[in-house]
Amino acid sequence: MNIERTFPIFAAAFAVIYIFAVEQNWALFTYHPRIREWGWLMEPARSGPAMHWYGWLATSALGAAAVSLVALPFTRRWTPPLWLGWVIPLIVMVVFVYLLRGFFLR
Amino acid sequence: MTTVLLIVHALVAVALIGGITHQAFAACWPARRKEGFFTSFRAVAGARYTNANVVLYLAAVVLGALIYPAYRLSVRTYLESARLWSYNGPFEVKEQFVTVGLGMLPLFWWVWREPLDPAKAGARAAVTAILCFIVWYSFVVGHVLNNIRGLFGQ
Numbered sequence: 252m253n254i255e256r257t258f259p260i261f262a263a264a265f266a267v268i269y270i271f272a273v274e275q276n277w278a279l280f281t282y283h284p285r286i287r288e289w290g291w292l293m294e295p296a297r298s299g300p301a302m303h304w305y306g307w308l309a310t311s312a313l314g315a316a317a318v319s320l321v322a323l324p325f326t327r328r329w330t331p332p333l334w335l336g337w338v339i340p341l342i343v344m345v346v347f348v349y350l351l352r353g354f355f356l357r
Numbered sequence: 358m359t360t361v362l363l364i365v366h367a368l369v370a371v372a373l374i375g376g377i378t379h380q381a382f383a384a385c386w387p388a389r390r391k392e393g394f395f396t397s398f399r400a401v402a403g404a405r406y407t408n409a410n411v412v413l414y415l416a417a418v419v420l421g422a423l424i425y426p427a428y429r430l431s432v433r434t435y436l437e438s439a440r441l442w443s444y445n446g447p448f449e450v451k452e453q454f455v456t457v458g459l460g461m462l463p464l465f466w467w468v469w470r471e472p473l474d475p476a477k478a479g480a481r482a483a484v485t486a487i488l489c490f491i492v493w494y495s496f497v498v499g500h501v502l503n504n505i506r507g508l509f510g511q
């Protein structure tokens with residue numbers, strides 16, 4: 252088995268899981284910067300703002316690694332197309348601009 | 358400490374912007390002869406930049422993650438109180454773009470692994486161009502936000 256063949260799948264899965272993590276707030280952990288405390292999963296603000304980006308990042312990395320591991324046995328006979336690894340992230344980037352359009356249209 | 362990290366973050370970004378731009382031009386618009394400045398800029402051996410660019414991208418993300426709490430507590434609060442939504446928005450977009458680029462790094466490393474596979478030339482150009490765009494966008498947004506009080510402060 253060649254783990255490198257799963258890299259296009261990893262890139263695509265990472266981007267797709269990340270956008271869902273942001274939109275659905277699937278944060279693996281939350282950081283509270285004012286009181287410098289960490290909490291598991293998505294937590295509401297304790298004191299000051301709560302930061303979920305670190306948690307979204309961890310969710311995406313673990314999720315994409317899991318998807319790549321599941322796909323690994325299939326890559327013996329099947330080579331995932333390389334475009335998966337850049338077309339899907341590019342689409343996700345465009346969707347993010349659309350989702351964040353409110354900042355620019357006020 | 359945050360100021361030191363911010364300066365190092367910026368210096369790493371400067372090195373990354375040089376490396377990734379060279380590599381993107383080498384992939385998307387290669388040149389064989391080194392006649393002038395611009396042609397020489399495109400005529401580099403792109404693969405030589407791969408490991409350095411991966412390390413620099415990771416370093417920039419780690420440094421950015423370290424200074425992010427300070428940004429969240431002071432800069433973003435200022436942007437919101439000053440109602441500078443059109444400057445807050447680009448940072449939100451930068452955050453998402455950089456993260457998506459992070460997931461593309463293994464593929465980026467693979468398509469540039471030597472000996473270069475001609476079958477991967479298209480993906481090589483596309484992945485490198487996307488990462489180059491992310492780095493340039495992030496650099497400009499970060500630079501403007503770093504100077505936001507000077508640009509818009511009282």
